[in-house]
Amino acid sequence: MSNLSPLPEAEATLARHAARLEARLEDADPLAIIAAARxxxxxxxxxxxxxxAESVVLLHMVSQVDRTMPVLFLDTGHLFPExxxxxxxxxxxxxxxxxxxxxxxxxxxxxxxxxxxxxASNTDACCxxxxxxxxxxxxxxxxxxxxxxKRYQAVTRLRIPVVEADGRHIKFNPLAxxxxxxxxxxxxxxxxxxxxMKRFGFASIGCMPCTSRVAPGEDARAGRWRGxxxxxxxxxxxxxx
Ligand code: SF4
Numbered sequence: 001m002s003n004l005s006p007l008p009e010a011e012a013t014l015a016r017h018a019a020r021l022e023a024r025l026e027d028a029d030p031l032a033i034i035a036a037a038r039x040x041x042x043x044x045x046x047x048x049x050x051x052x053a054e055s056v057v058l059l060h061m062v063s064q065v066d067r068t069m070p071v072l073f074l075d076t077g078h079l080f081p082e083x084x085x086x087x088x089x090x091x092x093x094x095x096x097x098x099x100x101x102x103x104x105x106x107x108x109x110x111x112x113x114x115x116x117x118x119x120a121s122n123t124d125a126c127c128x129x130x131x132x133x134x135x136x137x138x139x140x141x142x143x144x145x146x147x148x149x150k151r152y153q154a155v156t157r158l159r160i161p162v163v164e165a166d167g168r169h170i171k172f173n174p175l176a177x178x179x180x181x182x183x184x185x186x187x188x189x190x191x192x193x194x195x196x197m198k199r200f201g202f203a204s205i206g207c208m209p210c211t212s213r214v215a216p217g218e219d220a221r222a223g224r225w226r227g228x229x230x231x232x233x234x235x236x237x238x239x240x241x
Pocket of ligand 1: 076078119123124127128130131206208209210233
């Protein structure tokens with residue numbers, strides 16, 4: 001006998017919707033997945049981007065499908081200045097017309113991280129304040145979102161599908177099946193600018209206090225929260241509806 005509880009109806013409906021889309025798109029190429037997301041959800045789908053090490057690939061593809069699609073960017077307050085400059089560079093280069101920047105709620109930040117050093121004692125609480133909660137607000141007007149995760153990035157991402165249910169949203173992972181050579185090839189083929197920190201050995205780029213260089217042979221995300229068990233900030237951990 002199963003010990004699994006039945007899903008609430010809304011959650012079950014969303015899961016069925018995601019499963020239908022996954023069956024249709026699991027072998028589709030990324031541009032087709034992005035186009036299908038736009039067709040299915042219209043103005044109710046947004047792309048979420050960190051403007052990090054490989055973000056340019058998804059952003060370039062989105063710009064080819066529809067450069068007016070909203071792109072949501074979380075400025076945690078701890079980002080590298082190079083990331084903010086790179087965001088502005090890519091807006092110009094790709095012609096993105098709706099890049100929306102979100103910040104942590106200032107009253108919450110003052111109450112919970114007034115000295116801006118919460119990351120040193122509790123990274124989960126810091127990510128909740130500076131990433132997870134702002135993303136919840138940013139996604140509130142939307143029914144679906146796209147992001148740039150790839151299976152090869154880390155063992156924790158090996159099984160991500162192309163489409164999944166995520167809280168009350170549908171989440172598309174158009175690049176899930178791409179490998180590092182395809183990512184590098186796309187950047188080269190389209191002569192896209194790379195994040196300036198990549199040349200210094202940063203393979204995955206998040207907040208300054210929690211990002212370090214990676215050595216050859218390491219997972220791309222090995223430099224994030226180095227030395228801690230933490231591997232994800234929380235925005236990709238399954239949310240409840
Ligand atoms: S990555 Fe580090 S600095 Fe950024 S929100 Fe998370 S704990 Fe805070």
